[in-house]
Amino acid sequence: MESNKKTNITLINPFEVPEGKIEESIVYWEACRDFLKKEPGYISTKLHKSIKEGSKFELINVAVWESPKAFTEASQKMAKELGVLPPEGLKANPSLYSVISE
Template identity: 45%
Template sequence: MKKVIKNAALTLLAGVALTACATKPTTAVQQTSNQVVLINTFEVPKGKEQAALASWQKSRDFLKTQDGYISTRLHRNPNPNGKFHLINVAVWRSAEDFKKATANMRATLKDNAVEGVVFTPDLYQVIESD
């Protein structure tokens, strides 16, 4: 079974590499703004998926009203054994806007945590794009 999974993973990686070679090259992005991207991974215990989603939706609804919010997308891992069940990718006008908004959220939504859910947020700047 492990060999089959390993072979499938190698085949997938080879396909990704070939696709990358066949597409146009990426170009460096000139940093012209203070815009940041939040990438937040969520480890969700079995049985807590719906509560985690509801918590994320409540947070998203609050953050959408905050100054500097641009957009967000929540991704779900189709692999039930994957480490990260959910990954949130959000765009903010600046790190300062994000920090202020999340401080407001923590003060306002004090009861929004889901027991056992571990999340790891961090901010990034885009340096290349296609």
């Protein structure tokens, strides 16, 4: 890796989705995405759905941000301003990662 190359961080957020709440959870994720993509430091995001029936983490969000600070500030702002509640029982498990090998 070049020493002057800017490195981004990756958010990996697996969701435990309550039974019967997949569509409602996707709508909630889309509202969050629409809010966050307007924030400074946002680069991209994709929502993945498990192809395995009964998976613990039925949805997984993978997002790229310029920095942990940008993600944290945007998330805090979203928590205050989004105005949309998550589906009852939806459990997020977010964590930030940096690439260490390609």
